[in-house]
Amino acid sequence: MFSKLKLTMTVIILLFSISRIYASPLIIATEGVYPPFSYFNEAGELTGFDVDIAQALCEVMQRECTIVTIAWSDLLDGLEAGDFDAIIASMAKTEERARRALFSNHYYRSQTTFVGDPRRFISIAPEALESKRLSAGLDSIQATFLNQNYPNSDIVLTDNLDESFELLKLGQVDLVLTDSINSLGFLTSPEGFAFDFIGEPIIDPILVAEARIAVQLGNESLVEEFNQAILQLRLSGAYDRINRKYVPFSIY
């Protein structure tokens, strides 16, 4: 009789704790210095495509979400340490990253193009750029690409792309290699007037720039939840609304 009661109590407590875990809010990390995907606007609020997509996904998944900004290089460490549940920071899947996190389907795609002074540069062949100073974000796919393909160039890695563009403006680097949409903001600003895309977008297996959501290894259910939510966002048209807010054409 008593053991039965005990069992029932245990089950109830178990169910209660499960439901609490289930209902617990998700913590989502983003970069915060990567316009137009995640940045702080004039009012000091965190905004951008990644941020809006994160919020929309949470709404579809009916989960409460808290969005935090973490430096790019610390994102995967933080995820592994369990500081947050997911990274929505325009992160592409690479072999190395796949060993540290699980990745969802892509939620946008982009290309990588060099940005620099069009009067000085036409060709982007490695021979043409020998001993030139090339900049990219630390731990980015662009950095990996530069290290592999431009061994005779001077590669300057920065903590974020704002810094890279700053160096370009100051003439401390010659070219910046980054995401086209990310560059577009800089190029259309008055500061970027002197610069332009150099060459065609680079087609390379390393530079498959498909932004995905990263979650902790083993959390397949959350990835599946995100995948379903992405599909739902796209089919409901919410994705397009967010897309148009930051980029005037579809980037899926």
Add this chain to the structure above:
Amino acid sequence: MRRSQLKMSITLVIAVLSILCVFTIALLLTSSLLKGISDNAGKTVNHYLPELVRTHQGALKVEQIHRYLDAAYRVQNAAEERSYRLLLQVLVHSFMLDDDDYLISEANNIMFDIQELLYIRHTQRALLEEILDIVDQSDAELAFVRGVFSSISVKNIREDIMQPPLNQLSVNLSEDDYSEVQYRVRFIIDLNEQLDMLVIDAHQRIAGLANYLTTDAVLRTRQISDEVGKDATLVSFYFSILIAILVFFSLMILITFHKLILRPVQQLVLGLRSIENQGDTTVKLPKMYFKELDLIRHSIEEYSELTHRLQAVNSDLERLSQIDGLTGLANRRMLDTKLNSEVKRSKRYHHPLSILMIDIDHFKKLNDEYGHQVGDQGLKLLAEVLQRFTQRPGELAARFGGEEFVLVLPESNISNAIEMAKMILVESRKIVFPEYPEIKFSVSIGISCFQKGVSDSAELLINHADKALYQAKSAGRDCFRLYD
């Protein structure tokens, strides 16, 4: 030939189990097929819908390219042109992400057109600057012309509207300067015409691309609806098969039940009923398929045979109960029954009826002298005579008891009865015992006739005949007397 027989209970269990098996297999097969179909439908949705959305987005992007191209064509300053060009560049390059060679090459062609357009605009602006420089360097009063050239946008520099300022310049400028200006204006005009061609070409490409994507979307939609339709047809096909199996088995069960159980049971019931009227033959039934039913059939046939035997015994017994064992004539019981019914008939229809009571003379002496066997022989011999005289229908000869006999003679009046008595007397005298030829045999007869109010019952008729017999005995035997 022995046909192997099955037990109905076992057969039923096997039948039910096999039907269950078939249904389970059919259900499993159908459900797995249905699952495959629904998976397929899910795949169709997961595969085609995003692709459809992508195609749609591609079409939207092409639309956007169109808009940016027009804007880039229309805007006046280089900065705006540049920002449109940058947008266009990223937009066009985004087509490279899709694995569609036609899309990529057309997008690149459009990009070339746009770059060409911007280059021409750049050249035109440079030419315009040069014209303004030449005009500025001249000393002549050219405010109007200067105003025209500094305010006009390069795309509006056309043959017709450029004639008045050129005319003015031809008057006010030196010949060299004028020809320089005229050359540059003509160049800009030519470039504008070239630009128009270029924009038309770009528009055509965009229209072609839009058309391609729209057709693609329509095709995809067709594919989705085709595949979903195919799946639906498959589903209905499998359901039809399932229903057909159901109907087939139901029919089989019905027919089997009817053939192997219902009809045999009806045959058994009919067989059981026909036992009552079976007559001389016993009921024979066809062999049953099931052991249990065959057991019942056996029992019915056995019952039929038993009934047949009982009926035979019964009729024998009935006969025996009406006959006197020694003489083979009717016994006393039958006499009573017959006489009663004849009396009733005579009463109702006023028909004559006579009875004769016959007694062997000196029967006691015969027994005592020659033994009972001879006495019995005498009884038998007389019985034979009496049997001979009662051959007409309705007539009856019966042993009344001891050595007394009674003849019932319907339709016989007094004279008929007397006639009969005389003949019997004559025939009785003729009776001879083969071992004892010396024995003289004779009978005495008492007659009574049906007469209303006098002899109108069986008892009275017998009683009166007995009295008449007594009179005949008293009168010396071997004669008859009539009761009156």
